[in-house]
Amino acid sequence: MGASAMRALAFLCMMAAFTQSSAVLAAELRFIGCPVYRDTDSGKKSGCWLADDPMTGARYDISLSPTKPDWNFAILVEAAPAGVREDGTDIAPCGGIVLNPVRVSVLDQPCTRAMLPAEGYPGRAFLLPPRNVRPLYAPHDPVPQPYQARRFVIPFDFGRDFIIYQLADYYIDKAVNYALDIKAREVEITGYAATAPALVSGQSIVESENLARMRAERARNWMLMRGVPEDRIILKWRGTGETLPDEAMDGIASASLRRVEILIKP
Amino acid sequence: MTFPLIKWPVAAAGLLVASLALAGGGGKSAPNLWWKPGEGRTFPALLEYPNDHGVLRIELEGGAIDTRDHPFFRPLGWNGRACVTCHQPADGMSLSLPSIRRQWESVGVRDPLFAAYDGSNCPSLPQDKRSSHSLLLDHGLIRIARPWPPKDFAGTPVTPDFTIEVVRDPSGCNLDAGWGLTSADPHISVFRRPRPVANFKYIEAMGFAYDPKEGMPLRVDPETGKPVSGNLMADGRALSLTGQMREAGDTHLQMLRRLDAEEIRRILDFEARIYVAQQQDRTGGPLDAAGAEGGPHKLAISPAGRLGSQGVPVWSEFEAWEKLEAVVPGDAARTAWRQSVARGARIFRDRTFLITDSAGINSQIGFGNPVRNACAFCHNMSQMGMDVAPGQVDLGTTNQPFADPAPHLPLFRITCLGKPNRHYGRTILTSDPGYALTTGRCADVGRITLQTLRGLAARAPYFSNGSAKDLRGIIDYYDRRYNIHYTEQEKQDLVNLLSAL
Numbered sequence: 001m002g003a004s005a006m007r008a009l010a011f012l013c014m015m016a017a018f019t020q021s022s023a024v025l026a027a028e029l030r031f032i033g034c035p036v037y038r039d040t041d042s043g044k045k046s047g048c049w050l051a052d053d054p055m056t057g058a059r060y061d062i063s064l065s066p067t068k069p070d071w072n073f074a075i076l077v078e079a080a081p082a083g084v085r086e087d088g089t090d091i092a093p094c095g096g097i098v099l100n101p102v103r104v105s106v107l108d109q110p111c112t113r114a115m116l117p118a119e120g121y122p123g124r125a126f127l128l129p130p131r132n133v134r135p136l137y138a139p140h141d142p143v144p145q146p147y148q149a150r151r152f153v154i155p156f157d158f159g160r161d162f163i164i165y166q167l168a169d170y171y172i173d174k175a176v177n178y179a180l181d182i183k184a185r186e187v188e189i190t191g192y193a194a195t196a197p198a199l200v201s202g203q204s205i206v207e208s209e210n211l212a213r214m215r216a217e218r219a220r221n222w223m224l225m226r227g228v229p230e231d232r233i234i235l236k237w238r239g240t241g242e243t244l245p246d247e248a249m250d251g252i253a254s255a256s257l258r259r260v261e262i263l264i265k266p
Numbered sequence: 267m268t269f270p271l272i273k274w275p276v277a278a279a280g281l282l283v284a285s286l287a288l289a290g291g292g293g294k295s296a297p298n299l300w301w302k303p304g305e306g307r308t309f310p311a312l313l314e315y316p317n318d319h320g321v322l323r324i325e326l327e328g329g330a331i332d333t334r335d336h337p338f339f340r341p342l343g344w345n346g347r348a349c350v351t352c353h354q355p356a357d358g359m360s361l362s363l364p365s366i367r368r369q370w371e372s373v374g375v376r377d378p379l380f381a382a383y384d385g386s387n388c389p390s391l392p393q394d395k396r397s398s399h400s401l402l403l404d405h406g407l408i409r410i411a412r413p414w415p416p417k418d419f420a421g422t423p424v425t426p427d428f429t430i431e432v433v434r435d436p437s438g439c440n441l442d443a444g445w446g447l448t449s450a451d452p453h454i455s456v457f458r459r460p461r462p463v464a465n466f467k468y469i470e471a472m473g474f475a476y477d478p479k480e481g482m483p484l485r486v487d488p489e490t491g492k493p494v495s496g497n498l499m500a501d502g503r504a505l506s507l508t509g510q511m512r513e514a515g516d517t518h519l520q521m522l523r524r525l526d527a528e529e530i531r532r533i534l535d536f537e538a539r540i541y542v543a544q545q546q547d548r549t550g551g552p553l554d555a556a557g558a559e560g561g562p563h564k565l566a567i568s569p570a571g572r573l574g575s576q577g578v579p580v581w582s583e584f585e586a587w588e589k590l591e592a593v594v595p596g597d598a599a600r601t602a603w604r605q606s607v608a609r610g611a612r613i614f615r616d617r618t619f620l621i622t623d624s625a626g627i628n629s630q631i632g633f634g635n636p637v638r639n640a641c642a643f644c645h646n647m648s649q650m651g652m653d654v655a656p657g658q659v660d661l662g663t664t665n666q667p668f669a670d671p672a673p674h675l676p677l678f679r680i681t682c683l684g685k686p687n688r689h690y691g692r693t694i695l696t697s698d699p700g701y702a703l704t705t706g707r708c709a710d711v712g713r714i715t716l717q718t719l720r721g722l723a724a725r726a727p728y729f730s731n732g733s734a735k736d737l738r739g740i741i742d743y744y745d746r747r748y749n750i751h752y753t754e755q756e757k758q759d760l761v762n763l764l765s766a767l
Contacts, residue, residue, distance in 0.1 A: 037634075037636060039620065039638070041618060041638060043616070043618060044616075044618055044638060044639045044640060044643065045633070045637060045638060045639060046618075046638060047620075047634070047636070047637065047638045049634065065632075066632060067632030068632050068633060068634025068635075068637065069634060069635070070628065070629065070634065070635040070688065071635055071636065072635065072688070072689075073688075104632075106632075108685070115636075128576075133474060133475070133476060135473050135474050135571075135572075135573060135576070135654075136472055136473060136474060136475055136571075137473070137569070137571065137572065157632075162481040162630050163476075163481035163482070164481075164632060165478045165481075165631050165632055165633070169476055169478065169481075173475070173476070176475075176483075218481075218482075221482065221483075222482065222483050225482070225483035225484070225485075225486055225493070226475065226483050226493075
């Protein structure tokens, strides 16, 4: 069987599984599974990440997540219904139903590493994501006056307080720069964690309230290390709050439970 | 800009070493390759030294300095060493194995280079024996004694999240009653290559305000309150050049006092002005010919800290040699060498491979494990090939099972007390925990700050532990570690590129 025939068969199988999972797609897609790396080569960072939803058997292409998997560990995959490409037209790059936007969180559960050959799939040529921190030598636009209070939302991966590269760093950089530019009178930082247990792929997952504090403290440390005076910063944290529709969350409600909000007042 | 030129006549391949004995511009005798502490030479604005690959050039921006009484060049401590002892101009401001051996053969243990404190395998060993200096003489390694428990960048004790045991101790220093881990002043002895004192505009440059590997802003120097690049020293234990020189004064120079403000100012001034790069190749000729931009002058005049992928591509200095201009009529060898260097630059940037289980790349930052990329993924700074972000990465050069066999080095067993290391698990065998000796974090075991890539031809061996004896050894290590399967031609192209830097 040629590569194209194999790809067509794989496509049909995946679409069949996808059709069976249509009930899931009415709501947010969340599952835990072991990642599979497909070694495509369209240049740097062009390898594909795939994961199967254990409840439906559907194979998803999760390569567009800001955080990529580690093939030694299980992942939590989250996508909004709008992030699932129902027509399957984007299946070609990697051999899975494309999730975009999608969030991947690396969990501590071990997985057996798995790698597939390219099998004719091209992967995707790397494109610099639009949410990237600009270098210090790049021009910096001044904030127009009059200054206003602004709220910034910083997303986090499940179970982590790490600032997500080319996502969270983009937003926290904006917040820090705004606080510095307007010489903020007050910076209120509130950390949140998903402290209500949730059942995902048959597993109960929950974050500790301490993580809300750690996230808030990390945001505060960013402010301090960039030069925001400590006496301007108010620190708060709490467990599960309301979900928050914000551009930083890409419409993924469950991800919005894991956030820091930074309210900056002139 | 014009320079008072002190330049050894280097006419052609094969004459390089001979040129050492010849007269310089004014007909004077060429000075010894070795800069002896306190000898009081003038450090010229332009200085060249031959090496196995060609000629290294050192450019001192702003003109010559008189090294008499200069704190970089005169002995400051009781062991008779100066900074220049381990940062020799002929060795690209680092220290090469041939230079070390030459000093042993010509001066012997009386040369301050072989000071008992760190120029021997352990101060408690009989110093008159060659075997007591074998790590320096055979591998180019200086003893680095790190406190245990670790101390951070500010010298504050850190509670580590791992324990450390000595598995093997060929130097004897880690189990030594006076110098070892169980001594009254517990230290861990690791053995490292001296890093070059040059091109600091690039090493100190901050391209971004953040360290994406840490998910944090750049670290702040407690002394100045200002952020720093985080690219100094193998284990990042000093945040600034001032901090580095103070530490070196206390340890390598065995000073009985602290450097004063004027000494620090003069050393910083020298370090800010010195640029080093290979200038000429035995086969390829001048590295700035036919449109190429090799040599240190390009470093001196270019902005630092720029990301090659968004600006001037890394090693595009040799892009002109991809074109017909590189062809030297009647000299097929020179033409081929230039084309090889140009190909090497492309391979460095574009030849991808799977990078796996390397902390600082595959964790914690979410690039993925594995991630497909090329050398320039980390060696990403235009003109310099350093990491624009702080570059602490675990290549596996010191951690088993990736490290090459090194029976001459100590071996430690690290046991993680909290979360296991993402790539090694709870227990790690390492000859040098690297960055973890500064942070106290099990996740950082084996992470070593990226090396600078300029002047490589003058300063073998390579990697922090000297495990690559030559440039080919570097390429072969990467090829093994990441299963790259470079072709023989690709390997040679990369070697030629590295020799041209």
